[in-house]
Amino acid sequence: MLVAAAVCPCPPLLVPEVAAGAAPELDAARDACADAVGLLAASRPDLLVVVGPAEQGGTFRQGAPGSFAGYGVDVSVSLGRGGPAGASRLPVSLAVGAWLLERAGWADAPVEALAVAEDLETKACVGAGEELAARADRVALLVMGDGSACRTLKAPGYLDERAAGFDEIAATALGAADTTTLMGLDEGLARELKAAGRAPWQVLAGAGRDAGLAGRLLHEDAPYGVGYFVGVWS
Template sequence: MLVAAAVCPCPPLLVPDVAAGAAFELDPARDACADALGVLAAARPDRLVVVGPDERDASYPEGVRGSFRGFGVDLDVRLGHGAGDTTGTLPASLAVAAWLLDRAGWACAPVEGLGVTQPLPVASCVRAGQDIAGRAGRVALLVMGDGSACRTLKAPGYLDDRAAGFDAEIARALGAADLEALRALDAGLARELRASGRAPWQVLAGAAENAGLGGSLLYDDAPYGVGYLVAAWS
């Protein structure tokens, strides 16, 4: 059963080495992520599953490595601390998650990763979440994903007038642990607004069914024209 969840954004800029001179701008987001991970640790889970956007639907066992070399930084990370099957490479979203976990000194439970693609239908996301919730007696979920990338003229997806409202509804749903609202997210609109978190958030909605968790929104901003949200459910 799901006993806790943390929702974090997944831009590589969260890693200070990648952000370089602009690192301080995301300090509030990093601090909020640390607080959300603290909620996961306090729940004493038997297993932590990290879910994030990927170019393919794939599982990543503990020990798989990721890298930020593609962003010009000589920095490697590893998902969890076990030796595990180290074949494969983490997608960027799970590499950011691995960095957050290492920064927090995560040692509370074994870790595994799940990458989900943008087109994954809501029913498949919900089923994946239900499967995750049944993997152990006490499961925690770290959900990586960004809101719209269209909040300003300089945003990666340019300005779209629908973006602010879309992100506001996501923020409300995450803060209220509103499963129905997360399941109802429009996949087509999310794709148009370049919101990478849609599928991971719907995995969370499936995992949290019948768990009775309450939510708290810890961070909501768009410093680079991209919606970054942090929430904790317990």
């Protein structure tokens, strides 16, 4: 059963070494993410699953490695402590999640990860969430995902006037633990707006549909024209 969730954005720029001189611009987001991860620890889960978007879906065991070498920095991470040698490398979104856990000194429960294909249909996302919630008596999720990438002219997806409305709906639903609205997010529109969080958020909705959790939005911003949201469900 899902007992807690944290929602965090997943840009590599959250890692200060990647952001370099621009690192202070995301200090507020980092602080909010730290608070959200702290809530996960306080929920005393039997299992923590990090969920994030990727080109292809897949599962990752505790100890799976990740790296930000592709961004020109010598920073490596591990999904929790220990784990098998030769494990598959984490996609970027999950590597950011692993970095958040390392930063918090996570040692409170076993950790696994689920990469969700960004084009995975809503029904499959919801089903995956239901399966995660059934994995243990007390399951917590760290859900990584960004909103639209079309909020300004300089955004990765250029300016789209629909982006602000999409992000407002998503942020409000995440802050209210509104699983119905999250499950109703339009797949096609999310794809057009480059909203990488749509599929992971719908996994969260499936996991939390019958959990009776309350939500709270800790941070909302759109630096670089991309919607970043931090929230907690407990």
